[in-house]
Amino acid sequence: MTSLVSIRHLSFAWPGQAPLLHIPNFELAAGESVFIKGPSGSGKSTLLGLLAGIQSANQGQLRLLGHDLTSMSARARDQFRADHIGYIFQQFNLLPFLSVLENVTSALIFSRHKRRRLTQPAEAEARRLLGELQLAPELWLQPVHRLSIGQQQRVAAARALMGRPELVIADEPTSALDADNRTAFMTLLFNECRRQHSSLIFVSHDSALEPLFTRVVSLSDLNEASLC
Numbered sequence: 001m002t003s004l005v006s007i008r009h010l011s012f013a014w015p016g017q018a019p020l021l022h023i024p025n026f027e028l029a030a031g032e033s034v035f036i037k038g039p040s041g042s043g044k045s046t047l048l049g050l051l052a053g054i055q056s057a058n059q060g061q062l063r064l065l066g067h068d069l070t071s072m073s074a075r076a077r078d079q080f081r082a083d084h085i086g087y088i089f090q091q092f093n094l095l096p097f098l099s100v101l102e103n104v105t106s107a108l109i110f111s112r113h114k115r116r117r118l119t120q121p122a123e124a125e126a127r128r129l130l131g132e133l134q135l136a137p138e139l140w141l142q143p144v145h146r147l148s149i150g151q152q153q154r155v156a157a158a159r160a161l162m163g164r165p166e167l168v169i170a171d172e173p174t175s176a177l178d179a180d181n182r183t184a185f186m187t188l189l190f191n192e193c194r195r196q197h198s199s200l201i202f203v204s205h206d207s208a209l210e211p212l213f214t215r216v217v218s219l220s221d222l223n224e225a226s227l228c
């Protein structure tokens, strides 16, 4: 199976802070769905940021889909992320005054690669994903700041899935949903990832979700920074 993530002796510290992550060795295969858990502040979001190339490691090697992110410039990492990753941020990072549809199609602006992977016009694909994620059609032309947090979470998921990225990264995407909506959201996210052949890396404190994933990883088992 193709390697999705390959990490060797990866170290990271935020400027002026003690080492946060030192991961000697970590491998994920393409097609896996991975649940990453760990205490608050242990570095889960930071690890996702490194995997997406938002931050860069201080030392070591991080290969994603066969590309070495640690040897890329910040600009090359931004392009790589735009082309190959769909990211559901903890705070969504939606554009508040743009409509729901504009936010979802914005995933394509910086990526010819994602535009080419569409099998129908961008707006039709955005409508399909929003429908799959059960967001009411009367909301689709509304500016996102008028939506509830749970509705915004689904917009963020639809944006992340646009253009069939090889990897979807989700940082606590169900934290604002009630139990019924959470189950529906997870079912739809898994169905879409399967349909699109997207691997999924998912951070959450909600241990009830663990059985859905092909692999559960505890960050403290990977990370030797606290031992340094």
Ligand SMILES: Nc1ncnc2c1ncn2[C@@H]1O[C@H](COP(=O)(O)OP(=O)(O)OP(=O)(O)O)[C@@H](O)[C@H]1O
Pocket: 014, 015, 020, 038, 039, 040, 041, 042, 043, 044, 045, 046, 047
């Ligand atoms: N942009 C940043 N600049 C400086 N320090 C940061 C930044 N982001 C996170 N940190 C620090 O890195 C540490 C790990 O934070 P991170 O958000 O990665 O943890 P987490 O495990 O995802 O936490 P949570 O479960 O609460 O979301 C914290 O001490 C935090 O203060």
